[in-house]
Amino acid sequence: MRIYVCVKQVPDTAASIRVIEGKRIDERMTFIINPYDEHCLTEAAKIRDARPGSEVIAVSLGGPSARDILRSALAMGAERSLHIQSERPHDAMETARILKAAIDLDGKPDLIFTGRESIDSCGMQTMFRLGALLQIPVLSNAVDVDIQEGEAFVSTEAELGSRLQYSLSLPCIIGAGRGLNTPKYPTFPDIMKARKKEIRTLDLQDLRFEPSASSMELLELRTVAEDRTPRPIEGDPDTAVEELIRILEQEARII
Amino acid sequence: MMQQAGVFIEETDGRVKDSVLGVISYLRQKDVACCAFVISGSPGGHAEQLGAYGVHRIYAIEFQEEAQARNPQFKARAVAEAMQAAGVTILFGQTSPTGRDLLPRLAALFDAPLVMDCTEVDLEDLTVSTSAYSGKTEALYRVRGEYLFFGMRPNHHLKKPAAANPELIPFHAKHRDANGTAFIGKTDTADQGRDLNEAKVIISGGRGLKNGENFQLLFDCARELEAAVGASRVAVDEGWVPYTMQVGQTGLKVNPRLYIACGISGSVQHFAGMKTAGLIIAVNTDPKAPMVKNADYYLLGDLFEIIPKLTQKLKARAVGKKTA
Ligand SMILES: Cc1cc2nc3c(=O)[nH]c(=O)nc-3n(C[C@H](O)[C@H](O)[C@H](O)COP(=O)(O)OP(=O)(O)OC[C@H]3O[C@@H](n4cnc5c(N)ncnc54)[C@H](O)[C@@H]3O)c2cc1C
Secondary structure, X not given: OEEEEEOOEEEOOOOOOOEEOOOEEOOOOOEEEOHHHXXXXXXXXXXXXXXXXXXXXXXXXXXXXHHHHHHHHHHOOOOEEEEXXXXXXXXXXXXXXXXXXXXXXXXXXXXXXXXXXXXXXXXXXXXXXXHHHXXXXXXXXXXXXXXXXXXXXXXXXXXXXXXXXXEEEOOEEEEEOHHHOOOOOOOHHHHHHHOOOXXXXXXXXXXXXXXXXOEEEEEEEEEOOOOOOOEEOOOOHHHHHHXXXXXXXXXXXXX | OOEEEEEEOOEEOOEEOHHHHHHHHHHHHOOEEEEEEEEOOOOOOOHHHXXXXXXXXXXXXXXXXXXXHOOHHHHHHHHHXXXXXXXXXXXXXEOOHHHHHHHHHHHHHHOOOEEEEXXXXXXXXXXXXXXXXOOOEEEEEEEEOOOEEEEEOOOOOOXXXXXXXXXXXXXXXXXXXXXXXXXXXXXXXXXXXXXXXXXXXXXXXXXXXOOOOOHHHHHHHHHHHOOEEEEOHHHHHOOOOOHHHEEOOOOEOOOOOEEEEEOOOOOHHHHHHHOOXXXXXXXXXXXXXXXXXXXXXXXXXXXXXXXXXXXXXXXXXXXXXXXX
């Protein structure tokens, strides 16, 4: 089986974000692999290990930091990887086209994993667009995946924690949710081995795709002010709870 | 001419969700005529409720077989067909589990822009406000396309009645190709908690709760407040409560009027999921906790003392009101 995993570099979740020129963020910070993509890699490795002759290929679109992320992906079990070099931002329509073109150039997928969303832009749509372009089925927010002959049985998480079960014909695309597995982080030998694995570089010019007639353009990025002024609720527990109830009633107006 | 937009209707317990009515009210205030798309077992397409909020037309989508209504691919195709039949090119939905599946499928079908977690949409100059970088920044996008899709942030706009007399149009979905996707079944979870996305009040617990049984304290209090119960990632990772209760960067993004955080330190990742709450109240023993420093109110104290006391006083108050 040939399994592609789309991975994305995102700013470290604890990092503070500095906006430059009202349009970009200051990228002098630590980037991490999108947390949902770690579930993808762990699941892909598990499926591969159960099927001799299978391989996992990590794919990433981005600048130099995408290479670091691909190294992490290789350490988490991918055999090899594709780095589509680009320094400029791409909207969701274009991203899906680029990923499709890169995968087409590399080989025929049996399975493609993406995270259910990337935690920076939270577009939540790349997998569906990729599916439409490849004309293969897609499910996102998967919490259980079982690959059988020509078919994937997938459970997704829906409203109020209920679970929906589906079967998808292969090839298909699965968006990993957090309940899918516990990510298997690399050991030191994994990291050493990853250094020798291949990162194939693709240039955007080498990829062929029809541009979309639609577009999404970022006009402005603003830091959100943290403007709460904390006030204490004081007194012994009884007094404090009375005051709390007053706040619920008169300020929050929920009782 | 008056602008026209579609709204995808989500329901809970056979009623239209309040957050969806909020989106309809928002569009009405902008003088946009609303066309509702309903996929529902309930007859009548919620005409009465939708009419009370100013919806002009209702497309009640019906399937040939029940299983098709459960198939996300059929559902998306059916809404796409209904939009075309209605001449609607702009569709609003919600950033909810339903919207997260349906809207990107539709956007992919039409190769159209989609922005999720929107707070404001300007249909004149086609700009949209949304959050980026886990709520640390706000982004303004311009969208272009023959079709446009927006997933609104739940509860950002509140519902306001505006009576209309909607035309009800039954619509039979024709599309027959499931595109390799088959629905097998549904398992409901044992917990019948409230929907965190819809909740106006949320009370959440973290490591400070110490174990899963203690969450009962929050559930008891939540009953009095008509609140939903949320949790930090630690409480989920410890196995105390299910993942569906996790609030934060890698959990749910919630937008209640009131968020009470009990025994939660207030990490950046937790804030990413609740920083837009109207009012934040922290109950914590540590005056230096970030939750305390970034709340509107903080109560320094032991949650095991404070929360049961709160529940008890709320109960007494409710009884007092009834007899009064
Ligand atoms: C990539 C990534 C994604 C993450 N995503 C999320 C996410 O989505 N959601 C999330 O919540 N976290 C997330 N985290 C984890 C986050 O960094 C914190 O570890 C977590 O939020 C801490 O949980 P906590 O506040 O319950 O525990 P702690 O930080 O241990 O805080 C416990 C608090 O309880 C207080 N306390 C203890 N006893 C009492 C008592 N008796 N009465 C009152 N107060 C008491 C303490 O003073 C303390 O402030 C993520 C982390 C990473 C790296």
